[in-house]
Amino acid sequence: xxxxxxxxxxxxxxxxxxxxxxxxxxxxxxxxxxxxxxxxxxxxxxxxxxxxxxxxxxxxxxxxxxxxxxxxxxxxxxxxxxxxxxxxxxxxxxxxxxxxxxxxxxxxxxxxxxxxxxxxxxxxxxxxxxxx
Numbered sequence: 806x807x808x809x810x811x812x813x814x815x816x817x818x819x820x821x822x823x824x825x826x827x828x829x830x831x832x833x834x835x836x837x838x839x840x841x842x843x844x845x846x847x848x849x850x851x852x853x854x855x856x857x858x859x860x861x862x863x864x865x866x867x868x869x870x871x872x873x874x875x876x877x878x879x880x881x882x883x884x885x886x887x888x889x890x891x892x893x894x895x896x897x898x899x900x901x902x903x904x905x906x907x908x909x910x911x912x913x914x915x916x917x918x919x920x921x922x923x924x925x926x927x928x929x930x931x932x933x934x935x936x937x
Contacts, residue, residue, distance in 0.1 A: 806872055811883070814865040815891040817855035817929065826851050826895065826927045828934065831862045835901070836870035836882060844877060846901050850894035851930070853922065857892050877901055881916040889920055896921040897932070 834848040846866060850857075865887075874880040881901040888897055902915040 806868070808850070808887075811868065811872075812887050812891055813863065814868045815887060816858055816861035817892055818858065820852045820856050823852075823854060826841055828930070829856060831857065831859055832843075833863050833866045835866045837877070837880065838870070838873035842903050844880060844901050844903050846881075846899070848884070848888060848897065848899050849934070850888070850892060850897040852902075853893055853895045853925075855892055857888070877903060877914055877916050881918050885918045885920060894922075896923040896927075900906075906917050 812925040813857070829848060830847065830849045832845065834922070835846050837844050848857075858923065869880065869883070872880075879901050879919055884901070885899045888894070896919070898917065898919045900915065900917045902913075904913065
């Protein structure tokens with residue numbers, strides 16, 4: 806699946822109040838390819854102009870399940886890049902993990918990636934977020 810097709814599954818709407826810094830958390834599951842392990846994905850972001858609908862995030866992850874990912878890091882990096890391009894959050898974190906309950910996965914494999922807009926700072930809010 807090419808990058809534009811992948812990103813076409815992401816739908817955003819206007820942020821109801823761009824003046825506020827607030828945290829949005831969405832989670833779902835990603836099949837790492839046909840017959841491959843299941844990955845749990847959590848994104849946390851502080852919106853700027855757009856917010857991502859939970860339904861769109863679920864459809865996006867389902868579409869990504871049709872891709873044969875070589876490793877968890879590759880899938881997590883693609884999610885971060887896609888969300889960064891389409892949602893354009895002030896700050897975003899992608900947490901992708903496979904757990905020991907899945908016999909086809911490496912026990913306890915977790916990847917956490919973050920990005921933020923260069924001029925955005927809110928250390929008080931980020932300090933209050935739960936640890937990874």
